[in-house]
Amino acid sequence: MSLIFESVSIQKNPNVTATHVLLVGCGEYPHLAAVGFGGLKSLTSPQLSAGAMANWFLSGPDAMPIGGLPPEQAFHNPDAPLGSLVMLTSPEAPYQAPFGGEFQTTRPTLINIRTAYSEWLARLGSNPNSRGVFHFCGHGVSDGISQYLVADDFGISPDDPWSGVFHVSNTCQTTIRKTAASLFFLIDACMELSEDLINEIDTPKALISGQRNGPPQTTEWAVLRATTANRLAFAPNNGVARFTNALLKALRGHCGKQRAVGVGFDVGVSELRDATAAFLEFSQQSITGEHQKLGMAGGEGNWTVAMHVQQRRPSVLVDMDVQPEGYRPVACAFMEDTARRRESKELTNGPVQFVKEQGEWSYGTNAKNNVYAEQYYGRQFLTSAVHTCRFRIP
Structure with a gap:
């Protein structure tokens, strides 16, 4: 063999x-x-x-x-x-x-x-x-x-x-x-x-x-x-x-x-x-x-x-997008740790992913020139391998 x-x-x-x-x-x-x-x-x-x-x-x-x-x-x-x-x-x-x-x-x-x-x-x-x-x-x-x-x-x-x-x-x-x-x-x-x-x-x-x-x-x-x-x-x-x-x-x-x-x-x-x-x-x-x-x-x-x-704490793949998709050119997604350090990514080309350790995170979306009000989810406990979030813009 x-x-x-x-x-x-x-x-x-x-x-x-x-x-x-x-x-x-x-x-x-x-x-x-x-x-x-x-x-x-x-x-x-x-x-x-x-x-x-x-x-x-x-x-x-x-x-x-x-x-x-x-x-x-x-x-x-x-x-x-x-x-x-x-x-x-x-x-x-x-x-x-x-x-x-x-x-x-x-x-x-x-x-x-x-x-x-x-x-x-x-x-x-x-x-x-x-x-x-x-x-x-x-x-x-x-x-x-x-x-x-x-x-x-x-x-x-x-x-x-x-x-x-x-x-x-x-x-x-x-x-x-x-x-x-x-x-x-x-x-x-x-x-x-x-x-x-x-x-x-x-x-x-x-x-x-x-x-x-x-x-x-x-x-x-x-x-x-x-x-x-x-x-x-x-x-x-x-x-x-x-x-x-x-x-x-x-x-x-x-x-x-x-x-x-x-x-x-x-x-x-x-x-x-x-x-x-x-x-x-x-x-x-x-x-x-x-x-x-x-x-x-x-x-x-x-x-x-x-x-x-x-050896390290398992990670979560966080996938974020906005709906309707027409807001993507002006939209950003972000994640914050407990110290309020923020990482942002533009949604111009579609959904974005963040890879973060399992634990407490805050995340949301905002827009250039305040086209829409910021949506924010504070102190969420993320433990699954994949977390998908679709922000509905009014």
Whole structure:
């Protein structure tokens, strides 16, 4: 498999506490035309989405030989440093790592995903302090209840095309009986209802086999899905998928909870889900047509285990504009801290954004030559990842 990174600590002691990452981006699907199921087609976003996730994990100090980006821009977890990162993508193309070097990724056929997944589990082992992150971007379908993910060789066998599909929930249930590590499943795929799947006699299996009656080794695990049951997930052509893009924006300094011990802010599933939902909605403000709605997080545990740790207080993206839009040429938006220090931005070219630490802020709008009276919201407590304000001018 395509092992892009392995830490020196893991090389010396494979059982040391670490974060192990498995990224899968299925986009080529060369056999879809032969079977013609459900209008599925090749995708451009999965490879780019997997690469964007890899860049975030590998740009921090754990993987960079010198320096690395701060926690507001790249992965950081002092309790479980980055131990390994494996990436499977299609079309198969070299991946340029932030620390230098070119790596050929492995094609995500079902057998290759199974192999990489088993190796990922072996790396996680029985260490309850380690973290496992599994990110999948590609086609997904649903039977109305469960989600199934589609490997890149779907349809290679016309007599049994669904042999290239695996069951998400059953994979999770098997996995939690194989490792004691905390687990994060990030699924960037559709959950569109597939009548072809419903009409199949045999149901696609999990990635690994296991028994339902075994006691879980871990009770700290979560699945965060890009969308809800029977709905689509979206992506721009030749761009990162909407869910992955929102997820990365959330991780770059916009969520976290004060650590119980030590300095910093833990980013667990609860904080990550809320911030990702906010950025997903914000990114779709100007998009016409159906908006993607983030799925609810599933799993079990208190969800206080940190996947990522911020060093600074999380930031809020404050987006401001005036209505009617005809006032924009004379309008300004502003924000003030508790010391009444003001930062202003003109609205001539449309909405403006401020990035400020969570906390107490005052903000408002005024106009050149006092065309309209100043609107002012004093001492507002801003804690969400995104705060949007539209000032209505009388």
